[in-house]
Amino acid sequence: MKIAILRETTDYERRVSATPETVKKFIALGADIAVEAGAGERASIADSAYQDAGATVADRGAVIENADILLCVRGPATESIVGVKRDAWLVGSLDPLAQRLLVDRYAAAGIEALAMEFMPRITRAQSMDILSSQSNLAGYKAVLIAASEYGRAFPMMMTAAGTVSAARAFIMGVGVAGLQAIATARRLGAQVSATDVRSATREQILSLGAKPVFVEQLAGIEGEGAGGYASEMSPEYQKAQAELLSGHIAKQDIVITTALIPGRAPPRLVSDTQIATMRAGSVIVDLAAESGGNVEGVVAGETVVRHGVRIVGARNIASSLAADASALFARNLFNFLSAFWDKNAGKPVLDEEIGNAVRLTRGGKVVHERLLG
Template sequence: MKIAVLASPADEPRVAAIPETVKKFTGLGADVAVEAGAGERAGISDSDYREAGATIGDRTSVLKGAGAILVVQGPDADEVSGMEKGALLIGALDPVNRGDAVKAYADAGLEALAMEWMPRITRAQSMDILSSQSNLAGYKAVVDAASAYGRAFPMMMTAAGTVSPAKCFVMGVGVAGLQAIATAKRLGAQVSATDVRSATKEQIKSLGAKPIFVESVEGIEGEGSGGYAGEMSDEYRKAQAELVSSHIAKQDIVITTALIPGRPAPRLISDEQLKTMRTGSVIVDLAAEAGGNVEGCVAGETVERHGVKIIGAVQLSRTLAGDASALFSRNLYNFLSAYWDEESKAPAWPEEDEILPAIRLTEDGKVVNERLTS
């Protein structure tokens, strides 16, 4: 099989394969062709790819005869020309918001596989692009907060007196939240965290942070559906708002990460709660693109309300393009290699599988995913 690696659009510095995964694909017997300049913004030169065993060419030559096409962002509807009928299109395809593109994939006869819909099961952990990119986003959220905050994070004992450590509160303890906790601790902050899932208490403690939980009303036992939190009762939301109000007034840094798949981000911090925070405090809202956890948040901008800076974080993993590309490309390699047939030197899909129906958008000229057809 020939595997094509396409360059990303101007606003996307990540690339879907790195020399390491090119070597692994060629080791499986695949031919890898990379579009010229595809890795430049991630710090990877064309010569790096050549040394790994790839050929370099323009988009037309790269796509010719390709049985699999690796992308970070799905191509637009008018960009599918030149893609072979029956080819696999693999990457972050954003199917809910890009229906026209998904239809174009079907019309072109592509088998489109949306990696962001990877089920959160043990077998698929190494293929999960959302987790790998969220990990980096959680780290970068704290780094950005530290940059915007006008004081030091750790306690410092000096001859001129003591500098108190910053107090950091993480709301939502998924992949991004856990990394935010770990990063803030490494920087020397006093860290606390909360979540609606009771199972996360031990995870918070294991990282040396203080769990802040509603005790009077039952939350979600276990991990919630698919590893995500779900909707909470009105009684729980009221108790949580009261708890947050009393705690947030004492915080210097707040990182919010709460998302519910397919729904607007839950509102965690109101304007009234912002008023109680110290002047100069910083909030990084990782749910900004889904409407934000913080009232007044604007995606892609830093706004100030009541003396508090609110950073509407957007695709923070892009700002770490080299590492983000490495993790993303390993996710794609792990996926394809799990189904690789040594004899045909191509992936072979089993008749019954839990992963493929979840991520397959199009097949045989039709849109087939239940989430798009129901």
């Protein structure tokens, strides 16, 4: 069983899909590991570290030759993996809903593509969940970015020259990223409030010492919490939420939005009109910018100023913490493959529940139900 570790070619992608730690663990299972030269360079992992862990390091052609499994962070273009054998697995964050044409090409090449972001949110798959591990880091870094962009201090400071008021931070969306953003903003000394369409998050917000801001006496969302994710809000809820939040946003110094709905455009949470009510120098960090954004006027990968408010279009934010993000991502991949490792077969053999959830292509065809509609 040969496992190939690909070097990421996207300019803004610094992560790598395996670390020396996971290389050693794969070798202990009986796998041969081949790492593309320079794969870990942008995550501060030298080729020699992989070699010391027992992997071979070579160019891409040699790495993918006869590989049974290819590990990646982002799905590679098929022309960059010409020569990969049919029925080889490609495992990583493949963005299948946005990269459907690429999925079709994987099928045509005979590759069995496994999208880790489709991992079901069930107890036994928690250690395999790349969305959670990467979102945790993104929520943390979003607050640091906001603090850097904000021209004032976060904590209240009492000095001989007077008192500096604490910054007011509002977190919109209390999933993994939002919870970490709340915790980080609190640690930096801000007065933190948060909201979500899932009423069950109220206790989580309170447990972190933040103030929950919720629409009262109105049903929340359709299919609330299905699969561990939020889904579309009803029009009535959207209207009530907008009215409540407009007054709250006007009083905030920092707003961080984290709302994503799998398979759909992100919900619009902050309008231009609401931005105009915030005081000059306030900061908004939009963690959904890459998918279209929660904030009106956001530009992915850029910081724009509207009405004196700085709007940060966060793009691939976990990658800015490349070393830690890679370590967590690599462990997710190892946990996934090792959980199904068949010692007799010398390879992983997936079960139906998780296999069907992550498998995009097989036998030259696209097979995932979410891509066949």
